[in-house]
Amino acid sequence: MSKERGYFLDAKTVDTIYSRRAKRYEFFHHLFTRNRDTVWRQEAAWLASLKDFSLVLDLCAGVGLSAIEYFKVWDYQGLKNIHVTALDYNEKMLGVAKRKISEAGLEDRVTLVRGDVMDLKKVDKDEGFASFDDQSFDAVMCVCGIGGIEQSQPAYNEMLRVLKEGGRLIAIDLHNPVPGLHKFLSVQKWIWDKVTSPFLLPKIWGWKNPTSMIEQLPKTEITDSSNTKWRFEVLNKVVRQETLMSFSALVISIFAGKKIKTDLLLRNIAPEGAPTENH
Numbered sequence: 503m504s505k506e507r508g509y510f511l512d513a514k515t516v517d518t519i520y521s522r523r524a525k526r527y528e529f530f531h532h533l534f535t536r537n538r539d540t541v542w543r544q545e546a547a548w549l550a551s552l553k554d555f556s557l558v559l560d561l562c563a564g565v566g567l568s569a570i571e572y573f574k575v576w577d578y579q580g581l582k583n584i585h586v587t588a589l590d591y592n593e594k595m596l597g598v599a600k601r602k603i604s605e606a607g608l609e610d611r612v613t614l615v616r617g618d619v620m621d622l623k624k625v626d627k628d629e630g631f632a633s634f635d636d637q638s639f640d641a642v643m644c645v646c647g648i649g650g651i652e653q654s655q656p657a658y659n660e661m662l663r664v665l666k667e668g669g670r671l672i673a674i675d676l677h678n679p680v681p682g683l684h685k686f687l688s689v690q691k692w693i694w695d696k697v698t699s700p701f702l703l704p705k706i707w708g709w710k711n712p713t714s715m716i717e718q719l720p721k722t723e724i725t726d727s728s729n730t731k732w733r734f735e736v737l738n739k740v741v742r743q744e745t746l747m748s749f750s751a752l753v754i755s756i757f758a759g760k761k762i763k764t765d766l767l768l769r770n771i772a773p774e775g776a777p778t779e780n781h
């Protein structure tokens with residue numbers, strides 16, 4: 503069970519919230535994000551910087567909105583053979599996703615699976631959960647998903663594990679207000695601290711504060727079965743204020759990282775002439 507800022511949100515509670523929300527999810531998500539979510543999903547597709555025949559894992563896929571937007575970008579880029587595995591925990595959300603993916607004519611390009619981001623090795627035949635080997639995907643995407651995961655660190659470890667060497671993780675989510683972006687920071691902070699973070703996010707969306715993602719992801723490190731250590735090389739780490747018709751609304755963070763061996767990362771950041779592990 504996770505505790506952040508004084509409230510609890512375990513996976514079961516989040517699952518119950520999404521079972522209730524699935525039918526009207528799309529409407530409310532567009533409303534809550536003032537339709538900016540469509541832009542974020544397309545931005546994630548651009549940042550993935552894929553080649554044709556890439557395999558993509560979309561985590562916390564919800565009702566499949568992200569996959570639909572990714573393909574608009576990849577089709578524009580002429581990438582006709584990308585395959586997305588869209589994974590979510592919640593059966594009702596996956597049910598709506600099935601309809602939406604079919605309406606978008608993407609059945610051959612998207613496989614919907616049930617799984618738990620915190621354990622993508624889980625093989626539980628009864629529940630039919632998906633499992634993936636190390637280094638299975640060219641890109642892992644998670645748009646507006648991290649906030650709802652009960653424990654983020656095991657999920658980050660899994661995102662790193664299932665990526666191929668050189669593959670990218672693209673994660674986009676809300677961020678708390680930061681100085682310098684908003685004219686009335688104290689008002690924005692008050693709304694975030696007193697309303698958005700303790701009530702709107704957990705009660706309506708099953709989300710806890712997803713702000714730590716942008717700090718935690720660069721620190722994530724795993725060791726595989728051959729004792730190789732892996733991390734993300736940070737390609738893009740941005741916190742941005744979304745402004746709509748001169749009205750400053752949401753703050754979001756965007757992370758793009760490339761899976762790289764830790765010793766390579768250390769060599770890249772060591773000052774010239776400095777000893778590295780291999781010297």
Ligand SMILES: C[S@@+](CC[C@H](N)C(=O)[O-])C[C@H]1O[C@@H](n2cnc3c(N)ncnc32)[C@H](O)[C@@H]1O
Nearest residue numbers: 562563564590591592595618619645646650651
């Ligand atoms: C806010 S929705 C985001 C859906 C989608 N990415 C989007 O942008 O519309 C969060 C989703 O994460 C899913 N989720 C939460 N915890 C999960 C877990 N541990 N494993 C898989 N999915 C999870 C929920 O079922 C829900 O569908």
